[in-house]
Amino acid sequence: MVGWKWPVRREGIGCLMAQGIASIRRSSLRCALAMLLLINSANCQVAGFAMATVGWILTTTSMGLVEWRVWYIENNALMSPGLVCVGMWKVCVYHHVSNHNKVTLCQRYSYRDPYLPLDIRVSQNLLLIASILGLLGRASIIFALRNAYLGILRENATFNPFVASGILNLASGVCIAVTVVWNYHSVMSEQGISFPPSLSIPFKPNTQEIGSAFLVACLAAFMMLLSGVIFLSHKFSTATQVHPQTSDM
Numbered sequence: 037m038v039g040w041k042w043p044v045r046r047e048g049i050g051c052l053m054a055q056g057i058a059s060i061r062r063s064s065l066r067c068a069l070a071m072l073l074l075i076n077s078a079n080c081q082v083a084g085f086a087m088a089t090v091g092w093i094l095t096t097t098s099m100g101l102v103e104w105r106v107w108y109i110e111n112n113a114l115m116s117p118g119l120v121c122v123g124m125w126k127v128c129v130y131h132h133v134s135n136h137n138k139v140t141l142c143q144r145y146s147y148r149d150p151y152l153p154l155d156i157r158v159s160q161n162l163l164l165i166a167s168i169l170g171l172l173g174r175a176s177i178i179f180a181l182r183n184a185y186l187g188i189l190r191e192n193a194t195f196n197p198f199v200a201s202g203i204l205n206l207a208s209g210v211c212i213a214v215t216v217v218w219n220y221h222s223v224m225s226e227q228g229i230s231f232p233p234s235l236s237i238p239f240k241p242n243t244q245e246i247g248s249a250f251l252v253a254c255l256a257a258f259m260m261l262l263s264g265v266i267f268l269s270h271k272f273s274t275a276t277q278v279h280p281q282t283s284d285m
Contacts, residue, residue, distance in 0.1 A: 081198075084266035085177050088205050091259030092170035094252050095212060099163045102128050102142075103247025105223055110242045120237055121247060122229065124160050129237065143235055151230045155222050159215040166211035170260060173204035177267065198267045206264030212257035219250060 102123035110117050118140075119130040129141040147157040180197035228240035 080266055081181055084263045085174075085181065087259045087266070088170070088174055088177055088201070088263035091205070091209070091256050091263060092167070092174055094256035094259065095163070095166055095170055095208070098212075098249050098253040098256055099124060099167065101247075101249035101252060102126055104219055104249045106245050106247045107237075107241035108243045108245075109238065112238050112242075115236045115238070120241065123249065124156060124163060127231065127235070127237070129235070141235065151232060153222070153227065153229055155218045155227075156229075159218060162211040162215045166208040166215075166260075169204045169208035169211070173201045173208060173260075173264075176201035176204060180267075202264045202267030202269075204264075205260045205267065209257050209260030209264060212253055212260060216250060216253050216257055219253075220246060 102121045104124060105122040107120035107122065109115055109120060115129070116131060118132060121128045121130070125146070126142055126144040128143075131140050145152060147160050176197045180201060223244055223246050226240065226244060229237075230239055231237040
């Protein structure tokens with residue numbers, strides 16, 4: 037009878053070992069998948085942070101550019117033929133001198149100036165708001181990345197800085213997009229501006245077109261909106277909380 041027990045014991049031990057090896061393989065596969073998800077999540081986070089940073093830099097750059105509207109003045113009683121660049125905070129007049137366009141006058145203005153049209157006044161405020169929201173969004177992203185890499189942030193947390201930064205970046209992108217669309221409409225409809233007589237700028241140019249600042253703002257809006265979508269869609273994977281299961285031997 038004793039001789040017959042050995043095969044049974046060996047068979048039972050073999051089954052337990054096979055189950056243990058299978059459990060270890062499943063746990064290893066789960067850990068590998070968790071690592072891949074972590075790598076992909078980290079890449080998305082870094083990409084979103086880079087886009088938000090570039091978008092914020094472009095936003096602040098577009099605020100200082102004067103080439104939002106480019107006016108071409110030909111024969112006019114108020115001024116000689118030249119080029120007028122209308123920005124959000126200043127206007128510059130260029131005259132053709134020695135085969136080059138030379139700046140002869142630059143005048144700064146604010147939203148309090150009565151001669152400014154409504155679209156420029158609103159756009160000034162929208163760009164300021166977009167810049168502030170973008171800065172707050174970047175601060176929230178830095179805080180979120182710090183917590184994520186230190187393992188502090190949790191999916192069930194009351195305050196998720198990734199979501200907060202996504203909302204801030206989206207709001208910033210919307211403000212820039214509204215400014216871009218409104219400026220494009222003003223140029224395409226050939227709207228004029230009643231500048232003060234001291235500037236000697238006509239109400240309307242012969243022709244006008246959008247300038248380089250418009251393109252910079254378009255790219256800034258795209259970057260901010262895309263970064264906002266990335267961070268709003270970010271979710272911590274539950275695979276990172278999976279632990280290897282061991283079988284009772």
